[in-house]
Amino acid sequence: MRSWLVCLAALLLVACAEFPPQPEIALTLGPPLQRFSAEGRISLRQGERRDHLRFRWQHVPESDVVLLMSPLGQGLAELTRDASGARLMQPNQTVIVADTLPQLAQRVFGAPLPLEAMAEWMRGARPALSGEVDGWRMVISDTSEFRLSRLLRVMEASREDVELKLIVDDWDVPE
Numbered sequence: 001m002r003s004w005l006v007c008l009a010a011l012l013l014v015a016c017a018e019f020p021p022q023p024e025i026a027l028t029l030g031p032p033l034q035r036f037s038a039e040g041r042i043s044l045r046q047g048e049r050r051d052h053l054r055f056r057w058q059h060v061p062e063s064d065v066v067l068l069m070s071p072l073g074q075g076l077a078e079l080t081r082d083a084s085g086a087r088l089m090q091p092n093q094t095v096i097v098a099d100t101l102p103q104l105a106q107r108v109f110g111a112p113l114p115l116e117a118m119a120e121w122m123r124g125a126r127p128a129l130s131g132e133v134d135g136w137r138m139v140i141s142d143t144s145e146f147r148l149s150r151l152l153r154v155m156e157a158s159r160e161d162v163e164l165k166l167i168v169d170d171w172d173v174p175e
Contacts, residue, residue: 027129027143027150028127028128028129028150029121029124029126029127029128029129029140029143029149029150029151029152030124030125030127030149030150031124031148031149032123032124032125033059033123033124033149033151033173034060034061034123035059035060035061035173035174036057036058036059036122036123036171036172036173036174037056037057037058037059037171037172037173038055038056038057038122038168038170038171038172039054039055039056039057039168039169039170040054040055040166040167040168040169040170041053041054041055041071041166041167041169042054042055042068042164042165042166042167043163043164043165043167044162044163044164044165045162045163045164046109046111046161046162047161052071053068053069053070053071053076054068054069054070054071054073055067055068055069055166056069057122059119059122059123062082062083063080063081063082063083064079064080064081064082064119065078065079065080066078066079066080075091076090076091077089077090078090079101079104081101081119085097085098085099085100086098086099086100086101086103086104087104088104088108096108100116101113101115101116101119102114102115102116102134111159111162112134113136113157113162113164114133114134114136114138114157117131117133117134117136117138118138118155118157118166121138121140121152121155122151122152122155122168124149124150124151124152129143135159135160136157136158136159137157137158137159138155138156138157139155139156139157140152140154140155141154141155141156142154144168144171146171146173147173147175149173151168151171152166152168153167153168154166154167154168
């Protein structure tokens with residue numbers, strides 16, 4: 001009986017013992033995707049103004065096409081980038097053209113949004129979960145695994161009085 005009590009006491013002590021904490025694995029994005037489609041939401045705050053949009057982003061090495069929609073899904077604008085430059089097309093509006101995405105953002109929003117860096121983070125070519133680009137503080141606050149890649153789920157960018165939050169709800173990555 002005594003040996004049985006000793007075994008029970010030993011089991012209780014082992015059950016109450018704390019295991020040493022496991023080292024955290026440093027998460028990074030990647031490996032980089034060559035092609036993807038992503039859908040999600042964007043929130044943009046500039047001073048007192050707030051805009052909420054949905055997006056559908058298609059990326060191939062030669063180009064990006066981003067369809068911006070109202071929260072209910074109505075198409076509002078299409079942003080494209082390819083070897084000839086960047087363009088913003090809106091219904092019944094003149095097409096706005098620029099050499100680069102930041103130049104286009106400057107013309108449209110009055111601020112050079114870090115769109116090229118965001119595209120690199122979207123496809124996992126910038127593996128760090130935070131960084132600074134042209135004065136913008138970028139933070140990936142949530143990620144998800146898709147097949148063999150770690151992709152961003154939530155990205156936040158801020159600079160002065162502008163805050164941008166991008167949430168990816170759905171990824172499609174061709175095999």
